[in-house]
Amino acid sequence: MSKHTNRRAGRSGDANRDRPAGGSGSTGRPSGPRRQDNRDASGRTRNRGRSGQGRRYSASAPSQRSRRADPARLVAYEVVRAVHAEDAYANLVLPPRLQRRRLDRRDAGFATELTYGTLRGIGLYDAVLAECVDRPLAELDPPVLDALRLGAHQLLGMRVPAHAALDATVALVREQIGAGPSGFVNAVLRRVSERDREEWTETVAPASGTDDALAVRYSHPAWIVRALRQALVAHGADAASLPALLEADNAAPVLNLVALPGLGELSPVLEAGAEPSPIGPDAALYSGGDAARLPGVEAGTVRVQDVGSQLTARALAAVPLSAPGDTAAGQDAAPAGHAGRPGPDGPSEHWLDLCAGPGGKAALLGALAAQRGARLTANEVSEHRARLVEHALTPVPSGVWSVRHGDGRQVGADQPGAFDRILVDAPCTGLGALRRRPESRWRRTAADLVELTDLQAQLLDSAVAALAPGGVLAYVTCSPHPAETIIQVQDLLHRHDGLEQLDAKAALQAVAAGPLYLPAITSDAAPGRGGPERVADAGRLTAQLWPHEHATDAMFLALFRARRT
Numbered sequence: 001m002s003k004h005t006n007r008r009a010g011r012s013g014d015a016n017r018d019r020p021a022g023g024s025g026s027t028g029r030p031s032g033p034r035r036q037d038n039r040d041a042s043g044r045t046r047n048r049g050r051s052g053q054g055r056r057y058s059a060s061a062p063s064q065r066s067r068r069a070d071p072a073r074l075v076a077y078e079v080v081r082a083v084h085a086e087d088a089y090a091n092l093v094l095p096p097r098l099q100r101r102r103l104d105r106r107d108a109g110f111a112t113e114l115t116y117g118t119l120r121g122i123g124l125y126d127a128v129l130a131e132c133v134d135r136p137l138a139e140l141d142p143p144v145l146d147a148l149r150l151g152a153h154q155l156l157g158m159r160v161p162a163h164a165a166l167d168a169t170v171a172l173v174r175e176q177i178g179a180g181p182s183g184f185v186n187a188v189l190r191r192v193s194e195r196d197r198e199e200w201t202e203t204v205a206p207a208s209g210t211d212d213a214l215a216v217r218y219s220h221p222a223w224i225v226r227a228l229r230q231a232l233v234a235h236g237a238d239a240a241s242l243p244a245l246l247e248a249d250n251a252a253p254v255l256n257l258v259a260l261p262g263l264g265e266l267s268p269v270l271e272a273g274a275e276p277s278p279i280g281p282d283a284a285l286y287s288g289g290d291a292a293r294l295p296g297v298e299a300g301t302v303r304v305q306d307v308g309s310q311l312t313a314r315a316l317a318a319v320p321l322s323a324p325g326d327t328a329a330g331q332d333a334a335p336a337g338h339a340g341r342p343g344p345d346g347p348s349e350h351w352l353d354l355c356a357g358p359g360g361k362a363a364l365l366g367a368l369a370a371q372r373g374a375r376l377t378a379n380e381v382s383e384h385r386a387r388l389v390e391h392a393l394t395p396v397p398s399g400v401w402s403v404r405h406g407d408g409r410q411v412g413a414d415q416p417g418a419f420d421r422i423l424v425d426a427p428c429t430g431l432g433a434l435r436r437r438p439e440s441r442w443r444r445t446a447a448d449l450v451e452l453t454d455l456q457a458q459l460l461d462s463a464v465a466a467l468a469p470g471g472v473l474a475y476v477t478c479s480p481h482p483a484e485t486i487i488q489v490q491d492l493l494h495r496h497d498g499l500e501q502l503d504a505k506a507a508l509q510a511v512a513a514g515p516l517y518l519p520a521i522t523s524d525a526a527p528g529r530g531g532p533e534r535v536a537d538a539g540r541l542t543a544q545l546w547p548h549e550h551a552t553d554a555m556f557l558a559l560f561r562a563r564r565t
């Protein structure tokens with residue numbers, strides 16, 4: 001037993017469940033029943049106010065009634081609770097709560113970092129807390145556990161001075177949960193504050209450890225650590241960069257912006273303090289806080305969008321189609337100067353975004369289509385997200401685009417051979433965008449892969465059916481998982497002889513504003529489906545971006561052209 005385990009707070013079998021061991025720091029006893037169901041019918045945890053609905057504590061010990069939760073920490077607490085008790089998404093519930101509490105920019109920044117950092121860091125913080133509490137964390141009241149996690153992040157992730165982190169968290173617990181647990185929380189956080197982050201990390205997850213230790217150290221589920229290791233190898237990257245990738249997942253991403261081609265202006269955004277992106281054309285990086293105040297953002301002509309996403313959409317728009325009579329297009333993916341412009345007599349191109357919601361890539365494709373004289377159909381299965389796509393496309397001239405609300409798997413049957421360029425930005429595990437969705441790593445399971453890869457394959461088959469002869473298909477995921485990327489591509493080529501794979505690395509580099517590091521995949525690293533060379537070697541022509549390498553989401557791109565027979 002480590003030095004710390006015998007100083008754990010709270011004793012098994014203690015009559016007062018959330019009371020710290022040894023009594024030090026205890027500020028009161030629970031006044032309500034010892035254990036009751038503490039969730040209401042909607043899954044919300046309640047500890048105050050209603051009889052028969054969970055543990056109740058006195059709101060505050062008399063001597064401490066004046067100490068209130070500060071609004072920034074209260075917002076973070078409410079959001080973390082909503083994520084855990086109601087399956088809410090932090091990025092959706094945080095902004096309205098920041099507004100409701102009227103937090104100024106500084107406090108809003110603090111609340112955001114506290115919320116997101118706590119949610120990302122739960123793996124490490126729970127391992128630390130488990131060293132400080134003498135019962136399984138699952139036995140703690142969920143609101144108390146969340147308050148401890150918020151305290152741990154302030155102490156170990158935000159370098160808030162220990163006295164401030166403790167006082168403020170204890171005041172929050174006293175106000176929101178009750179005086180009894182506040183003593184317990186105080187005692188546990190004191191134990192946490194006895195070591196800094198490095199010391200705690202070495203204690204709970206030694207650096208020389210296995211993938212399981214890496215999982216704790218970098219606060220990822222172990223199955224995701226293993227999947228990301230496999231993904232790095234499969235995509236030709238260095239497996240030794242795994243810690244850097246995991247660390248990048250834990251950093252708040254800098255805001256990425258794009259000025260829609262022909263519609264938005266980047267220079268006012270740069271004048272407002274944004275930096276030009278080194279790799280995205282007409283793209284900028286902004287660390288100055290609320291993007292809504294930047295010129296063009298409210299009008300939707302400048303949009304918040306990951307630069308990796310931007311590049312994949314631009315690559316699809318730029319690759320040449322093959323013209324009638326052109327049978328030797330090969331893997332040429334260099335952009336044609338006038339790709340997509342209507343020929344003197346021919347009809348304009350028709351583009352399809354098969355899985356368009358919420359509309360980030362559709363907006364960029366719509367703007368590019370408008371410049372090229374092409375039309376865009378943006379399809380989305382969810383009605384709510386289809387409305388978001390319409391909203392995203394509002395700045396694009398109305399004759400250019402239309403939104404289709406329906407299952408993408410039907411489009412191939414409904415409109416065979418109708419589209420010249422198709423984007424399949426498929427629903428995926430999102431393992432490449434973990435930094436953006438702080439709670440998602442804890443919600444996903446390896447079992448999700450089965451359903452998602454099946455859906456991806458069906459959407460791809462539909463897209464192939466909807467592709468015109470000579471037309472181009474882009475398959476994009478925000479996951480580098482081999483099953484969702486290279487293996488999915490191999491299976492697609494296996495099913496469709498008429499597809500010719502294009503060089504996605506070349507296509508991505510051709511549209512980028514600066515050099516991209518896109519390592520070659522050696523055949524021994526490629527995950528195997530075997531089969532003919534065009535299938536077995538399919539990974540070689542795909543492109544994978546990485547957060548730790550390109551400061552983008554881990555976007556995957558594969559490109560195909562429908563052969564003319």
Ligand SMILES: C[S@@+](CC[C@H](N)C(=O)[O-])C[C@H]1O[C@@H](n2cnc3c(N)ncnc32)[C@H](O)[C@@H]1O
Nearest residue numbers: 355356357358359360361381407408425426427
């Ligand atoms: C990765 S997101 C697309 C992101 C989008 N391209 C963007 O840049 O904003 C995948 C989308 O596919 C949608 N989707 C899921 N199943 C679908 C289906 N069967 N047909 C069409 N869309 C589907 C989801 O609702 C989700 O909006």
